[in-house]
Amino acid sequence: MKVGVLVSGTGTNLQALLDAETTGRLEPATLAVVISNKPGVQALARAGAANVPAFVVEHAAVAREVFEDQLHAVLAAHHVEAIVLAGFMRVLTPHFLDHYRDRIINTHPSLLPAFPGANAAAQAIAHGVKISGVTIHFVDASLDGGPIIEQVAVPVFDDDDAAALQARIQSEEHKLLPDVVQRLARGELSCQGRKVRGPGRRAE
């Protein structure tokens, strides 16, 4: 299964995927293309270093539908069947999403439905929760509201600031994301309404 990765920044989640592919932990998924909506970001350099084709599709100067058509054109040219949003900071509309129903996933640094949107770790610290975590979910037109595939809990300690919590969450995210991409590529995830079933979610 050819996978496209959409990024906007440093690309640490992309790096986790690249590393997993190198060591065979992504099979049968392969990373076919990386697209950033911002030029010059570190994620593009990571893709280049791994010999994965990388493109910039800027959103600033064009209408939303034109932007989404350009994204889709690049993905289609690389025969992409599934998409990972890895720190991609643009909301996508059904105009784009309908091409990839149940084949586009996002990773979010909180236990959704708590703390959707930007700065989830800072939101968690401000609210005073004792547990946060990471959520990987199918993408729909809502803000971080699509069907949840997998979650991992992360403790919040008394002395944490947002950066410390964010780092602890990302450490789990970098383990979980390749695992979910592999399960998706293996056809192991089934989505029925809001319920996503998969291996490893049964009681012992």
Added chain:
Amino acid sequence: MKVGVLVSGTGTNLQALLDAETTGRLEPATLAVVISNKPGVQALARAGAANVPAFVVEHAAVAREVFEDQLHAVLAAHHVEAIVLAGFMRVLTPHFLDHYRDRIINTHPSLLPAFPGANAAAQAIAHGVKISGVTIHFVDASLDGGPIIEQVAVPVFDDDDAAALQARIQSEEHKLLPDVVQRLARGELSCQGRKVRGPGRRAE
């Protein structure tokens, strides 16, 4: 520290507190009185079996302030210094809460701020989360929104219904609640804005 417990139903959390007191795991807290807003509930029988004074203060026929004054009168007569809401299904107003600022706690069967209100386990199942849990928090006038003292994560499995999840959450709740009451009685919890600090919340 004399503790009053407010209940509305079967009283499984009350039973966890009674059992903890019997085996010394609540010290220096003692359970001084149990009050139910509903007559005939099992929680009252549990209190009676443990020789803890138990009362019914009904809310149905009286104004909210009168109800809260009656609660306060019974609690004051038993020299109660701290209150546990253990499945107590009435919202309390500042008229009552101001007597017990930072000395009244509630237990809720979700990882707040996710799924406040009634039927939290059913809400979690319907949303399709993979992790839920239990939250113990200080009570303010908001619905399950007060400063969070402690949380424990609980996995949600593919085949869970609301009852199965509820049972798994309660199992954790019954361990956590006596522990938090003991910490409160020992003066180990400090509340600053939304942040509650206490022992055992530091990184290893």
